[in-house]
Amino acid sequence: MSEIRKLSTSDSDFRRQLDALLAWESVSDTAVNDTVNEIIQAIRNEGDNALVEFTNRFDRWQATQPGNLEIPLDRLQQAWNAITAPQREALELSANRVRAYAEHQKMDAWSYTEPDGTLLGQQVTPLDRVGLYVPGGKAAYPSSVLMNAIPAKVAGVAELIMVVPTPDGELNELVLAAAHVSGVDRVFAIGGAQAVAALAYGTESVPPVDKIVGPGNIYVATAKRAVFGQVGIDMVAGPSEILIICDGETDPDWVAMDLFSQAEHDEDAQSILLSPDTAFLKQVSDSIDKLLPTMERQEIIATALRVRGALIHVKDMDEAVEVTNHIAPEHLELSVADPQALVKQIRHAGAVFMGRYTAEAMGDYCAGPNHVLPTSRTARFSSPLGVYDFQKRSSLIMASAEGADNLARTSSIMARGEGLTAHARSAEYRLKQTED
Amino acid sequence: MSEIRKLSTSDSDFRRQLDALLAWESVSDTAVNDTVNEIIQAIRNEGDNALVEFTNRFDRWQATQPGNLEIPLDRLQQAWNAITAPQREALELSANRVRAYAEHQKMDAWSYTEPDGTLLGQQVTPLDRVGLYVPGGKAAYPSSVLMNAIPAKVAGVAELIMVVPTPDGELNELVLAAAHVSGVDRVFAIGGAQAVAALAYGTESVPPVDKIVGPGNIYVATAKRAVFGQVGIDMVAGPSEILIICDGETDPDWVAMDLFSQAEHDEDAQSILLSPDTAFLKQVSDSIDKLLPTMERQEIIATALRVRGALIHVKDMDEAVEVTNHIAPEHLELSVADPQALVKQIRHAGAVFMGRYTAEAMGDYCAGPNHVLPTSRTARFSSPLGVYDFQKRSSLIMASAEGADNLARTSSIMARGEGLTAHARSAEYRLKQTED
Numbered sequence: 001m002s003e004i005r006k007l008s009t010s011d012s013d014f015r016r017q018l019d020a021l022l023a024w025e026s027v028s029d030t031a032v033n034d035t036v037n038e039i040i041q042a043i044r045n046e047g048d049n050a051l052v053e054f055t056n057r058f059d060r061w062q063a064t065q066p067g068n069l070e071i072p073l074d075r076l077q078q079a080w081n082a083i084t085a086p087q088r089e090a091l092e093l094s095a096n097r098v099r100a101y102a103e104h105q106k107m108d109a110w111s112y113t114e115p116d117g118t119l120l121g122q123q124v125t126p127l128d129r130v131g132l133y134v135p136g137g138k139a140a141y142p143s144s145v146l147m148n149a150i151p152a153k154v155a156g157v158a159e160l161i162m163v164v165p166t167p168d169g170e171l172n173e174l175v176l177a178a179a180h181v182s183g184v185d186r187v188f189a190i191g192g193a194q195a196v197a198a199l200a201y202g203t204e205s206v207p208p209v210d211k212i213v214g215p216g217n218i219y220v221a222t223a224k225r226a227v228f229g230q231v232g233i234d235m236v237a238g239p240s241e242i243l244i245i246c247d248g249e250t251d252p253d254w255v256a257m258d259l260f261s262q263a264e265h266d267e268d269a270q271s272i273l274l275s276p277d278t279a280f281l282k283q284v285s286d287s288i289d290k291l292l293p294t295m296e297r298q299e300i301i302a303t304a305l306r307v308r309g310a311l312i313h314v315k316d317m318d319e320a321v322e323v324t325n326h327i328a329p330e331h332l333e334l335s336v337a338d339p340q341a342l343v344k345q346i347r348h349a350g351a352v353f354m355g356r357y358t359a360e361a362m363g364d365y366c367a368g369p370n371h372v373l374p375t376s377r378t379a380r381f382s383s384p385l386g387v388y389d390f391q392k393r394s395s396l397i398m399a400s401a402e403g404a405d406n407l408a409r410t411s412s413i414m415a416r417g418e419g420l421t422a423h424a425r426s427a428e429y430r431l432k433q434t435e436d
Numbered sequence: 437m438s439e440i441r442k443l444s445t446s447d448s449d450f451r452r453q454l455d456a457l458l459a460w461e462s463v464s465d466t467a468v469n470d471t472v473n474e475i476i477q478a479i480r481n482e483g484d485n486a487l488v489e490f491t492n493r494f495d496r497w498q499a500t501q502p503g504n505l506e507i508p509l510d511r512l513q514q515a516w517n518a519i520t521a522p523q524r525e526a527l528e529l530s531a532n533r534v535r536a537y538a539e540h541q542k543m544d545a546w547s548y549t550e551p552d553g554t555l556l557g558q559q560v561t562p563l564d565r566v567g568l569y570v571p572g573g574k575a576a577y578p579s580s581v582l583m584n585a586i587p588a589k590v591a592g593v594a595e596l597i598m599v600v601p602t603p604d605g606e607l608n609e610l611v612l613a614a615a616h617v618s619g620v621d622r623v624f625a626i627g628g629a630q631a632v633a634a635l636a637y638g639t640e641s642v643p644p645v646d647k648i649v650g651p652g653n654i655y656v657a658t659a660k661r662a663v664f665g666q667v668g669i670d671m672v673a674g675p676s677e678i679l680i681i682c683d684g685e686t687d688p689d690w691v692a693m694d695l696f697s698q699a700e701h702d703e704d705a706q707s708i709l710l711s712p713d714t715a716f717l718k719q720v721s722d723s724i725d726k727l728l729p730t731m732e733r734q735e736i737i738a739t740a741l742r743v744r745g746a747l748i749h750v751k752d753m754d755e756a757v758e759v760t761n762h763i764a765p766e767h768l769e770l771s772v773a774d775p776q777a778l779v780k781q782i783r784h785a786g787a788v789f790m791g792r793y794t795a796e797a798m799g800d801y802c803a804g805p806n807h808v809l810p811t812s813r814t815a816r817f818s819s820p821l822g823v824y825d826f827q828k829r830s831s832l833i834m835a836s837a838e839g840a841d842n843l844a845r846t847s848s849i850m851a852r853g854e855g856l857t858a859h860a861r862s863a864e865y866r867l868k869q870t871e872d
Contacts, residue, residue, distance in 0.1 A: 232817035354834035369831035381668035395805030398790035
């Protein structure tokens, strides 16, 4: 019997139950914080020496020289040649689709000139150098390399530096092949807080970057938070989530498997189904019971569904939308007859998978949009990773003599209202008849 | 004699000296962190009761009921009527210009359909509710209200909630008038970490927001960092900076006053001039000596110039650009004959003020672009505050039956390469001939 929670919006304490289910706070305990701060200080003070020492210690290496830490680009080419032809084709197709979608996100400069000749605008420039963290060992996902690297290269980032720990020297061929097809510029076999610190502050062999992106464990996440300000970082991700709205007309096995596809990530992953159709909710529950024993990652799925999953009965589609906007899910499937009508009511979601044919898993790999998405209700205020995360804007202001006169008058009044007289006098120098 | 530092790029240790000058780390000490965490916990646990108690304690209030904490909108109208006509005109002109510029920043949705009928796109939605922190007392800047509030309203934020502490009950009329002209929806007379916590988690009287923007002291900044994740936040700003590149042909008094206009903000503000003209650097130094005694905020300016200012001799304009891109200044003045040629070489700057007539102060008040800008070299990876900070994107994917078949094949290969078989089987259900 599937142990997934069954809720209904008509339960008297539904909102409380839902909020308890959604609650997630990632907390780095003091021990983790202290360790990370020590590692960062050591890298800042001792550079490569500390980096080699930490790598030897944590990844059980015998690297004797910092030069050993870099993986040469021809090793990436070698990995590309070593994987199977279908894998090469899949990576290439995915890379091309991610690139094509990303091209639509590029921001352009703009400007306009006012009647008095004053020019206002916005210049757009790429980041100079970006660091991409890739977890090592079992959780090494080649798709994650594509999703982080390609938008940076489309943005025009000149130098993209990947770091990937290689515990006991173990390299993942698919990860290296993905780096190859994504255009990664340099790769270092380092990981953990020491890799984040090296990217943020630079060492003799690792150049300092302007932003660090990519997923990692609690040490990596804590280190990213700690170096934020010195460099930019992407969102610190929580557990993965899927929310499915279904009208009851999709094959319940499909819906059950879509719920599994998030749940298999880890025990904290969240899978929720909303439907106004009570009989359908029962069918999905039966499909879960039927399919669960056939799954390779059965235990992880079962735990995730039991601890954080739910099948929720809603009154109607309007209520489904209301609950969805409260949840602000990372992944939202609209498994309904007319998803294009429904999506207009969705105010908060990382990515929306529309129609019965669009499995969320396609978005993880190759549909085109990024799979790095806001989790834990942060879609209320943040966006998928995109090209725009690797570009930035500079405001442009060029006042004409006439325009400066106008702007100086207003600036002077406002500056004096704030008691900032150097501001006022600086503006007043640009009045046509200097009053100074 | 002006005590501003004189450097030259030909100094053997120039880069080290420059980096020492630029170094800035904002550190919240343990005591501040502990206090802030206690305040946040109290607000989360006790809501309005704690909020009233903290306000009574820190702002020396005798608020006995939470209802006292809200400032009604007609009080804003009253402030608007109470300020002078020139002040009203200045605020209105500034608001209109900031709004006009912001309109250019609005992001639009887009989508495209592939030959097999698969639709890909991006939906854009505003944040539901935003909190705007405005410092109280002397540092209350009406311009800051305009710059934070207007982009949010242009983005379509439905509810904009301003908080402003009123120590001893003191209200700043210009700040309230600015809130009136900016379209702020609700105002609470609260401040400090307790206001940030109330906005992030909500209390009985303060509704929870999705993002908090606006400047504040170390307690406010620390609280913003602490609630990040629960809500979005803007950048935590460091001291203000100006970098001026001058070819030597601008009136040295103008340049000196422009340097003062940043230096008067506070003792940590940074004012730097780059010029290839040695004689001009001497003239500016003389202007500083001449004008400094005439300044109302003379002591602050003198300290800032002595501690963090510099007049730097560069070999030529190319070198000026190189140093500028290293500094990545918040404000950059190109006080040169052909700023449009020079700006193309600028890779990192918050805002660029082009030509001799464009005083930086105009950008602080009314030119149009936002005055909330990346400081402390963060222009390497971040942008001015803008409409885009109050909008977010959702990816859209709608696979046709044909498209789903193609995507399922690639997804299946990649998912199996990563050992995620629920992902693979979820995709495979959408193959034209189900292999399951």
